[in-house]
Structures are given as C-alpha cells and as structure tokens.
Amino acid sequence: xxxxxxxxxxxxxxxxxxxxxxxxxxxxxxxxxxxxxxxxxxxxxxxxxxxxxxxxxxxxxxxxxx
Amino acid sequence: xxxxxxxxxxxxxxxxxxxxxxxxxxxxxxxxxxxxxxxxxxxxxxxxxxxxxxxxxxxxxxxxxxxxxxxxxxxxxxxxxxxxxxxxxxxxxxxxxxxxxxxxxxxxxxxxxxxxxxxxxxxxxxxxxxxxxxxxxxxxxxxxxxxxxxxxxxxxxxxxxxxxxxxxxxxxxxxxxxxxxxxxxxxxxxxxxxxxxxxxxxxxxxxxxxxxxxxxxxxxxxxxxxxxxxxxxxxxxxxxxxxxxxxxxxxxxxxxxxxxxxxxxxxxxxxxxxxxxxxxxxxxxxxxxxxxxxxxxxxxxxxxxxxxxxxxxxxxxxxxxxxxxxxxxxxxxxxxxxxxxxxxxxxxxxxxxxxxxxxxxxxxxxxxxxxxxxxxxxxxxxxxxxxxxxxxxxxxxxxxxxxxxxxxxxxxxxxxxxxxxxxxxxxxxxxxxxxxxxxxxxxxxxxxxxxxxxxxxxxxxxxxxxxxxxxxxxxxxxxxxxxxxxxxxxxxxxxxxxxxxxxxxxxxxxxxxxxxxxxxxxxxxxxxxxxxxxxxxxxxxxxxxxxxxxxxxxxxxxxxxxxxxxxxxxxxxxxxxxxxxxxxxxxxxxxxxxxxxxxxxxxxxxxxxxxxxxxxxxxxxxxxxxxxxxxxxxxxxxxxxxxxxxxxxxxxxxxx
Numbered sequence: 001x002x003x004x005x006x007x008x009x010x011x012x013x014x015x016x017x018x019x020x021x022x023x024x025x026x027x028x029x030x031x032x033x034x035x036x037x038x039x040x041x042x043x044x045x046x047x048x049x050x051x052x053x054x055x056x057x058x059x060x061x062x063x064x065x066x
Numbered sequence: 067x068x069x070x071x072x073x074x075x076x077x078x079x080x081x082x083x084x085x086x087x088x089x090x091x092x093x094x095x096x097x098x099x100x101x102x103x104x105x106x107x108x109x110x111x112x113x114x115x116x117x118x119x120x121x122x123x124x125x126x127x128x129x130x131x132x133x134x135x136x137x138x139x140x141x142x143x144x145x146x147x148x149x150x151x152x153x154x155x156x157x158x159x160x161x162x163x164x165x166x167x168x169x170x171x172x173x174x175x176x177x178x179x180x181x182x183x184x185x186x187x188x189x190x191x192x193x194x195x196x197x198x199x200x201x202x203x204x205x206x207x208x209x210x211x212x213x214x215x216x217x218x219x220x221x222x223x224x225x226x227x228x229x230x231x232x233x234x235x236x237x238x239x240x241x242x243x244x245x246x247x248x249x250x251x252x253x254x255x256x257x258x259x260x261x262x263x264x265x266x267x268x269x270x271x272x273x274x275x276x277x278x279x280x281x282x283x284x285x286x287x288x289x290x291x292x293x294x295x296x297x298x299x300x301x302x303x304x305x306x307x308x309x310x311x312x313x314x315x316x317x318x319x320x321x322x323x324x325x326x327x328x329x330x331x332x333x334x335x336x337x338x339x340x341x342x343x344x345x346x347x348x349x350x351x352x353x354x355x356x357x358x359x360x361x362x363x364x365x366x367x368x369x370x371x372x373x374x375x376x377x378x379x380x381x382x383x384x385x386x387x388x389x390x391x392x393x394x395x396x397x398x399x400x401x402x403x404x405x406x407x408x409x410x411x412x413x414x415x416x417x418x419x420x421x422x423x424x425x426x427x428x429x430x431x432x433x434x435x436x437x438x439x440x441x442x443x444x445x446x447x448x449x450x451x452x453x454x455x456x457x458x459x460x461x462x463x464x465x466x467x468x469x470x471x472x473x474x475x476x477x478x479x480x481x482x483x484x485x486x487x488x489x490x491x492x493x494x495x496x497x498x499x500x501x502x503x504x505x506x507x508x509x510x511x512x513x514x515x516x517x518x519x520x521x522x523x524x525x526x527x528x529x530x531x532x533x534x535x536x537x538x539x540x541x542x543x544x545x546x547x548x549x550x551x552x553x554x555x556x557x558x559x560x561x562x563x564x565x566x567x568x569x570x571x572x573x574x575x576x577x578x579x580x581x582x583x584x585x586x587x588x589x590x591x592x593x594x595x596x597x598x599x600x601x602x603x604x605x606x607x608x609x610x611x612x613x614x615x616x617x618x619x620x621x622x623x624x625x626x627x628x629x630x631x632x633x634x635x636x637x638x639x640x641x642x643x644x645x646x647x648x649x650x651x652x653x654x655x656x657x658x659x660x661x662x663x664x665x666x667x668x669x670x671x672x673x674x675x676x677x678x679x680x681x682x683x684x685x686x687x688x689x690x691x692x693x694x695x696x697x698x699x700x701x702x703x704x705x706x707x708x709x710x711x712x713x714x715x716x717x718x719x720x721x722x
Contacts, residue, residue: 036189037186041702046686
C-alpha cells in the first residue's frame, strides 16, 4: 500500500510566517513538500470559509501561520 | 478583456534549477488558460533577464506578470518597477516564490518539487487574473517632530532637526533640561565641565526658535502612523509662575514637605517647592515638584507656599492636555543606574555610593560644594575603593551585558578624586578595562601613571562596616591573592539600566524593548536608529548604554533620517487596502469592531462602512468579519483566494 501523504494547505501571514518560511528556505531546512503555501497579508484575512473550502476540495489539513 | 499573462521562471543559477526542472515547468505552463507568454532564464533579475521581461510586455501586450523566482521580499519591487516603466500597472505583477518555498527546502525531491513549483505558479496566475490596477495612496506628511526626553541625545536631535527648518517639541518629564549629563562633574577624555557642556546645549536649545520645550510633561496617548501621529500630551503646568517669582525663597521656607533630592541621589533633601537643581545652570528657577507636594502625595489642601508668596506667583492649576499631530517621534528617554540594594553582598551604608552619587560629591553645585567628604561623618576619605561591573557582566545574578561607560568614568572619577585629595589612594577593582574609543586607552594609561591609580583585576566579594572603615574583600587574579582594603569610601559603578517607565512608554508607542527594557532598534547593524514602527526613531541611552559621543552620533543619525523623510512632499501608502461594496454593505459595523487600526467607520447617515485608506494596513480582518462579503481587501479578495484554493487542493501533477 502506498504511504499516506496528507495534502496540507498553508495560509502564511506576510509579516511572520512568510518571513519564517523564507528563512527556512534560506537556511536550507528540509521539510516535506506536502504543504501548499498561500501568502496572505495577515491571518486576520483567513475567513473560516477558506478553511472549509480547502477541506471540501480535498485538503487533509489546513495550517494557519500568523 | 481576456487576460494575457506572462510567466517568467528564473533558474537563479542552480538555486532553483538544480531542484526544479525549469524547462518542464515552462512547457507545462505555456498552454495554461490565460497565459500568453512563458519563458525561463538563468537570472531574471539581471539586466538581460529584465530586458526579456520588458520585451515580452511590449511584444505580447501582456496584462499581468507572474514572476516565478525568489521571495517577494527580494525582487517584488524590482519587477513592479519594471512593469511600471513599461506602462503596465505594478499591482498586476505578483511573485510566485519557488525558491524559498520550494527548491531550497525540497532539495532531495526533484520530481515533487517541480510539481509543487507548478502548483505555486498556477495559483499565482489565478490571483493575477483578478488583480486590479491600483494607484498608490498619497498621504499628507506633518513636518513636525516630537522628541521624548531632554537630555543631550534629545536636545541634539531637536537641534539638528530645528536647524534644518522644522518645528520640534521636546517633552521632558523633569522640570529642567540636561538629563544625566547635568548631574556629572566632568566628562572623561577632555575633563571639561559637564554642567558647562550641558548648559551650552540647553542654552542653544532654548534659543532655537523652532524648538518648543515642554517640561514636566509626558505623552499620554498616541494614535496614527508615520507622517500623522496624533499625540496627546499631559503637561503639569508650573505651580510657580516663573514670570512673577522673584526668587525670595519665602515659599521654600514655608513648605512643610521635605524629600530626598533625586538630582543629588538622596545625598541632600529638598522642599517640594525649591530651586531646580544645579546652581551652575542658567535656567535655574524655583519650581514645585508635584510628586513631592502634600497636595498630591497626601491629597491635603496645603496652601503654605501660596500664602507665603508676596508676589502672587503660586497657584495650583490642573494639568493641561494638549493634542498635536507630529510626523515623526524620537525616543530619547535615557537611562538610570541599577539600584545599589540589589547587590546584597555589599553593605547598605552611607559611605557606599553609586557612581552618580560620587559625581554629585565631586560637583561644585553638589552637597559638599565639590569637596570630597564622606556622607557619614563629613571627613575627607583617604582610601577610596572603586568597584567596576557592579551588576554588569554578571549573568547569574544581575545583567549579562557590559554597561560600556563604567571603565571610563571610573577612571575619570578616581583621577578627579586624586586631584582633589592628593594624599589619598584610589583602588579600582575591575574585570577588564574596556577603553575602546578614540583616545580612551591613552586617557586610562595617562590617569594610571599620573595619579598612581591602583588597578586590581578581580571581583569584590564583600563590603562590610568595620568601625569607621569599610572592609572591602576582593581577589586579585593576577597575583592570585586575596585583597583586603580598609576603605573610607566605596564607589560602585552600577550597571546602566533603562529609565523606569521605558517599558510602559514602549507599549504606548507600540515599539519593542529588549529583555532588559532598553528600546529595541529595528536592526542592530543596518537600522540602529529606527524602531520597527515607521516614523519612530531612537537616540541615546534609551537604546543601550553609551557615552556622550555615541549618544550624539545616534542623535545626529535619527535627525538625518527624519530630515530625509521630511525632504519628501508627501508620503506614499500601499493601495492594498480594504474596499466597501456600497451596494451590499448593510452598515452593521462588524468591520469597524474588528479593525485594529481604527481604519473603518460606519457613516451614521448613509449607514455604510467607510475605509480610511491611510490608516488601513490591508490585514483583511474586516473582510473576515463581514457577514455579506461587502468589504474586501484589494487584490486579495475572497474570489481570488477561492481560485487559489481550487488550484492548491489539486493533486500535484505536470498537467497544465
């Protein structure tokens, strides 16, 4: 059986998580590519509907970083 | 109009290309709906790379760009400017970050990384399809500066800005200008008189027509943003009218409230109504210290001074609240010394002084008229021990940092002591001598030789009273011996700490402090005079311990940043702000209640939400709160996010 690879949607705050993700890249921190990033200006803009929509469309998890 | 989007995929040398199959990505994306042009290049940010983009915009009549390269923090501005120069609105350009978010963290997995890059690019294309051409907002700039603190750093900043032609207000919590320098006797290196130095600067400050000085004042409230800070100032109006006071001191004699003088650091007392400290200062006048007055401390209706005054100069008006708008703010709130009582191994004794108390003993306008006499019995001390790093460089019990100025001022104080008491002996316990500065090492060397200062490398473990002497126990790490000195007086070079209230002020200004309460600069190397809040700058020891020259450098730095800010006609604000669809808005006000920036309000007559675009930071909290979707952030509305979600929830593949 194929190993389960969760599909994770990430909402990144422009001012913190997006910068942290930049730093993770710059320092060549390796992490699995399952996470699909969407950069937003602030997690305040992450409407619960965005999370529900992601789950409805097949995401296994949603990460909100802010 | 059908979108004609250009997708540019950068190799970034091998930074992207080693992990992401760039040519495969281009092949997959060129037939994607809405894409009119797709191209890769080794360095898209290079001149030839940018030329490719320009050419494509012109020849393919592109309506939007998806720059697939490094983080937007690096080149978003580059490519937006490029688009603007080709007549394409810069807000139709978005970055797909396939380096930091993809090639770098997934180096071992070429296949998935390539697919992920494609997903990121496709999602960005969907966003750009609904992006709108926007124009930056023009925000007026109030060319007026508020300086918090009237010490040398604050005065220097104010003078530099005022000499540049802009009005400055200095807020000083004390009744007089001059800060810590006013308390010193001499300054090290040149050994010039500190009161003269402060006086000269106070004089220039008071005479500069562009500077307004508000003493016994503090900031009460702050809102707004760079260019337009709305500030509320609380000014304690002087209870002694300087215009009417003739200095007869009848009020001083009548005043029942006697308190330790903070200026003389408890070595003398003063009446609540008394002269401003420092006889040598030209701005000297009688003032009533609210913090000491019985009317404030005990809520008593004492009017002794008013009754004693023949000139009718005394009254007790309420504080005045002043509302002002400033374009920039400078924090120059200075420092204090760590409290002696924190060092429990050293006796609490009248003859154990901190360095500022010793400065007062040396000062001509101090408690002893400049004679070095010990506080306990008024005798001239013949053996004086100076203890450096008292609380500094002690990570276990006190502060890990070096207070930077103590090595120099201790040397100066010991030298002054020897000049005043030629038959006296000065001992200095030190960990290291840090005399890094132009002429500093030479100053220490010269003082040691000329004044036969006895430096002992080691820490003092105990100070205890022994008869009319103080027994100082310490180690000398060079000889490896224990040292015992029977001293007449001990001077502790206490650690430099921020002024009390710095943390509270930082909270009010929405700026950060470091773990010790010093104001945090925006970047320790590249932005040492800025804070992370645009328009708020730093000068002097509020940021870190420093000596007078360094405080002056920083003051000049802050002033030049502000003068460069003010050289613009107006400020430009990102247009990525909230917008209200007036047709849909029902005026419920949820957006207003959720806005952290007070940028949204509801028009009471039309019952519609309105956005103050200059205040809006585009966070989108209003959009989330809106029950009807009437308020949306420009260029990241819910339709755009939904489209992006539709892309990123698909399985990774190389299908367009």
